Amino acid sequence: MIVAITILSTALAITLWLLYIQLRKVSKLEAFLELYVRMLSVTALRTNNAYKRMKDVDRLGSFEADDETGFIFKEINKTTTELNNFINKYITTDDDSTKEEKKSEKK
Numbered sequence: 001m002i003v004a005i006t007i008l009s010t011a012l013a014i015t016l017w018l019l020y021i022q023l024r025k026v027s028k029l030e031a032f033l034e035l036y037v038r039m040l041s042v043t044a045l046r047t048n049n050a051y052k053r054m055k056d057v058d059r060l061g062s063f064e065a066d067d068e069t070g071f072i073f074k075e076i077n078k079t080t081t082e083l084n085n086f087i088n089k090y091i092t093t094d095d096d097s098t099k100e101e102k103k104s105e106k107k
Contacts, residue, residue: 037091044083051076 054063054073063069 040083040091041087044080044087047076047080047083051080 051073054076058064058073064073
């Protein structure tokens with residue numbers, strides 16, 4: 001009886017220790033993912049702003065109609081669209097850093 005209690009107590013202690021280690025790893029991973037989401041949101045915002053700025057500079061459409069620069073316009077537009085679709089599908093962008101970035105870009 002004492003042997004069984006000792007074995008079960010040891011198994012419980014080991015299990016609790018492993019659970020504690022896993023909990024620490026998960027909390028580190030959550031912090032990393034929050035930073036990743038924040039960075040991705042800011043990157044999407046900056047890419048959108050760059051594309052809008054390029055469209056504003058090219059009011060007449062002459063650069064966009066050119067073969068070489070038109071290719072860049074199309075690639076930036078495609079990248080922006082894919083990035084926005086990914087963010088809208090998988091990530092909520094209502095965090096504080098994105099709002100602050102939008103406010104600073106408007107000024």
